[in-house]
Amino acid sequence: MLSMDPGKKISFQRRICDGDLAIVYERHDSMKAVKVHEGSELQNRFGVFKHADWIGKSFGSKVFSNKGGFIYLLAPTPELWTLVLSHRTQILYIADISFVISYLEVIPGCLVLESGTGSGSLTTSLARAVAPTGHVHTFDFHEQRAASAREDFERTGLSSLITVEVRDIQGEGFPDDFRGLADSVFLDLPQPWLAIPSAGKMLKQDGILCSFSPCIEQVQRSCETLKASFTDIRTFEVLLRTYEVKEGRMEYGAGDESDSLGPLPCKRRQCSSDGSIGSESFSAPVIMARPCSETRGHTGYLTFARLKCLQ
């Protein structure tokens, strides 16, 4: 994961140190963030794991308990952090986040303004995208949420890239200190149209704004407001379809190849040494991919707009 070295440069730290945050991976649906302390232990259904055994190992290592059970120690990337953080609010997930980062054109060195901070899910990815020389200023009017987000950014080692402030952005707008300085602004607010005029003032010429709203009525109202000083207004809904990839055995009938493959898309089939599939009935290992039953549906609409350039 990203961690700050003494020279204040973001670096990928490969070996686990005392005090690091690690993602303890039991299964894809069972992960949690753990701070590594030399004298501590982790206890779960697989046994007792001594943190001291983890120190010096590479992120990604498999480590064993006193009973021979195992877990993996993963680096706390923004992608994993989004899955393990404590949900103090609704959060943005990786499909929306990756789209936002791309369409806001966030690159190292950018200055990004965000409101509200919420659980800091998007903020974490924004910070990695602007590192090592950029900065994210994020605002939430809820004091406790802002404080918890600050603590999380300390834990994930991103606090030097993020400033969290308590402010009512719909009521007061963004602070005037940022006028004309922001490369991009992101809004996840209940009434984003109230913050759009201020966001426009904060952006550099050609800067981009994105607003996330769960309801289409909010989108319509935001677009009405955007028309005054923005161009290239576009709204997207990102629908992600996850596939489960598994190895299984498939029956092949003689001369009946397409029928016997069934309805599942097949990525690889085992062939004989001469490369042919063979003409007799047989059972062969195949890798199958099928849509997961729990695929996430609608999250919200993402509206992007670019500040109009001066004529």
Ligand SMILES: C[S@@+](CC[C@H](N)C(=O)[O-])C[C@H]1O[C@@H](n2cnc3c(N)ncnc32)[C@H](O)[C@@H]1O
């Ligand atoms: C849905 S959450 C944002 C989640 C965030 N995008 C994430 O990925 O974790 C919306 C946040 O906006 C904050 N908020 C609502 N109205 C606000 C306002 N007028 N000014 C600043 N923050 C506000 C709420 O306190 C809440 O934390």
